[in-house]
Amino acid sequence: MTNHPEQWPLRDLVLRTPRLDLRPDDDEGLRELVEEAYLGVHPPAEMPFVHPWTDADPADLGRGMLRHFWSKRVTLSPERWTINFLVRHEGRVIGTQGLEATDFGVAREVVTGSWLGSRHQRRGFGTEMRRAVLQFAFDHLDAVRARSAAFAANIASHRVSERLGYRRDGTETVVRRGTPTVDVRLLLERDDVVRPPWTLVVEGLDGCRGLLGAAESPVRTHRGPGDDRAHTGPQPRSTPRPNVSHCAGSPLW
């Protein structure tokens, strides 16, 4: 044993819900995630992702996914980070739930995106895993708002957002498979969160706070409207803000 600081504290982070464990991606887990992608994420006639990564040649799909997830790890910094949580049910990876932020210490905003293997959909897991990262962001990182986006026709994603308290926040037209398509932005303010009857269990966060530009504060209990005290975390230098991310898992090719 040495006294060196932990190089990758995200290794110890875990979020637990009644049925799911969410941990930042690791290579063994990514192998299982790639398997889910090969088994299918959506009907072929649909495309829920702005970056149509599931249209990739099957020969490239798995490696493209790995490159995407690795790139997010490599570029993680307090000024701009993405945690791609692998979502496990009964010990097996069933999908991924992304959480990202830019200048979190000042903006205190997060963006989410997610997908599940088709065979695991419509069992409430999509709602449960989004709830997990929202509770993590609002109650443990002291975020004040969360954003998401989905194509107008993506009923499942919009239904999850509605259930959790998001409101629509405008639209934009994006090109999907060569066709103009309406993308709907969604916004969730901390005081509007619809809370589940369970409480998220978080382990291993303390060592990660500096990496995420998050305050060294204890777990925050749900506060009432208007209680929005100043954030005391590190003040990262300003970073150009990317567009709101639409969905997680958009590989590099």
Ligand SMILES: CC(C)(COP(=O)(O)OP(=O)(O)OC[C@H]1O[C@@H](n2cnc3c(N)ncnc32)[C@H](O)[C@@H]1OP(=O)(O)O)[C@@H](O)C(=O)NCCC(=O)NCCS
């Ligand atoms: C979006 C997604 C993560 C939701 O996860 P899920 O586990 O299937 O959703 P849930 O089981 O929690 O269902 C949430 C609600 O959506 C509804 N729903 C789910 N799939 C649906 C479908 N295909 N058609 C209509 N409604 C659907 C559920 O009935 C439920 O509604 P309710 O709250 O009224 O009961 C998942 O469907 C998915 O991975 N889809 C493909 C990728 C994708 O679209 N990602 C998001 C891109 S923005």
